[in-house]
Amino acid sequence: MAEQRPIISIEDVSKVYGFGDATTVALDEVSLDINKGEFIAVMGPSGSGKTTLMNIIGMLDRPSHGIYKLNGRDVSRQKRNKQAKTRRDNIGYIFQSFNLLPRLTALENVALPLAYKRVPQTRRLKAAARALDQVGLSDKEYNLPTQLSGGQLQRVAIARALVNGPSIIIADEPTGNLDSTSARVVMELLSEIHKLGNTVLMVTHNPSLTRYADRILYMLDGSIVYDEASAVGEMPTRVQRAVQALRTSDDDEKLASVSAMMETMPEPKSSDDEDKGKKKKRRKSARKKRGKKAKK
Ligand SMILES: Nc1ncnc2c1ncn2[C@@H]1O[C@H](COP(=O)(O)OP(=O)(O)OP(=O)(O)O)[C@@H](O)[C@H]1O
Ligand SMILES: [Mg+2]
Structure with missing residues (x-):
């Protein structure tokens, strides 16, 4: 059971890219509490802000507005050096494209995060060997990335994420570049x-992988529109039905149809658009008010 103290707490976090007329609101005042020990799957169409949210939680990026508390401590205003240390001590990140350095062996790639921590080399390599063993790749220590399969590359990347002993693992579409067999191995890990x-926080486009998670978030246009934990959302019934079907079914055809359904959510409705416009306006004026308050 997950403990009931949020390890991650974000409050009204926004991320705005660009300037002037060319701005994109990638995250729109998102608030979210995550408890220690949860396995969260984040879904949503392309461009809905999943990676942006993961990058902020993973401290690879800073929010434009809002507060991020990690273990109860506000890290959003930490200096960059301090943030880098907090990230190294707490977070392991796994990318869809593995992000291994091509000239380093598997062992050296896994040991790399420890070099930034100034751990002596022998200890670094020992820890890296242990992490590679944990992902079942002891026999590939000296292979270069070009000498490994996709699934093996991702396992090396997982070992690299684990080598610091982080308590939070963020995986952004970790199986996106893998065949189904390798994907299963990665998911089991x-x-x-x-x-x-x-x-564990995992972004996925594959609904069948949500069965590994104990909480599902669904994002749309920079907002979390459905959160399984609070059962609050703008269209919970449809998503909930989909989620239930996914949890209980091994039927590939059914999964595919649920998958298609989730991709097309929500149904476009003119009244929805109107509501959304109003909501945006309300948010804008709330932001203005807050800005004024801050200036005072
Ligand atoms: N560095 C950036 N500069 C400008 N706009 C950006 C930047 N990064 C992301 N965006 C924009 O922010 C929005 C959210 O992007 P994000 O990468 O978070 O989406 P996503 O949900 O991860 O999509 P996908 O499923 O395709 O990975 C998109 O409209 C994207 O174009
Ligand atoms: Mg993404």
Whole structure:
């Protein structure tokens, strides 16, 4: 069971890219509490802000507005050096494209995060060897990335994410570039990491992978429109039905149809658009008010 103290707490976090007329609101005042030990799957169409949210939680990016508390401490205003340290100590990040350095062996890639921590080399390599063993790749220590399969590359990347002993693992479409067999191996690994007591956040476009998670978030246009934990959302019934179907079914055809349904959500409705316009206006005026308050 997850403990009831949020390890991650974000409050009214926005991310705005660009300037003037060419701005994109990638995240629109998102608030979210995540408890220690949860396994969260984040879904939503392309461009809905999933990666932006993961990058902020993973401290690879800073919010434009809002507060981010990690373990109860406000990290959004920490200096960059301090933030880098907080990130190294707490967070392991896994990318869709693996992001391994091509000239380093698997072992050296895994040991790399420890070099930034100034751990002596022998200890670094020992820790890296242990992490590679944990993902079942002890026999590939000296292989270069070009000498590994996609699934193996992602396992090396997982070992690299684990080598610092972080308590939070963030995986942005970790199986997006993998065939189904390798994807299953990666998911089983993430599941094991979760069972060891770690908090896992995973972005996925594949609804069938949400069965590994104990909480599903659905994003749209920079907002979390559905959160399984609070059962609050603008269209919970449809999503909930989809989620239930996914949890209980092994039927590939059914999964595919649910998947298609989730991709097309929500149904376009003119009244919805109107509401959304009003909501945006309300948010804008609330922001203005806050801005004025801050200036005072
Ligand atoms: N560095 C950037 N500069 C400008 N706009 C950006 C930047 N990064 C993201 N965006 C925009 O922010 C929005 C959210 O992008 P994000 O990458 O978070 O989407 P996503 O949900 O991860 O999509 P996908 O499923 O395709 O990975 C998009 O409209 C995107 O174009
Ligand atoms: Mg993305």
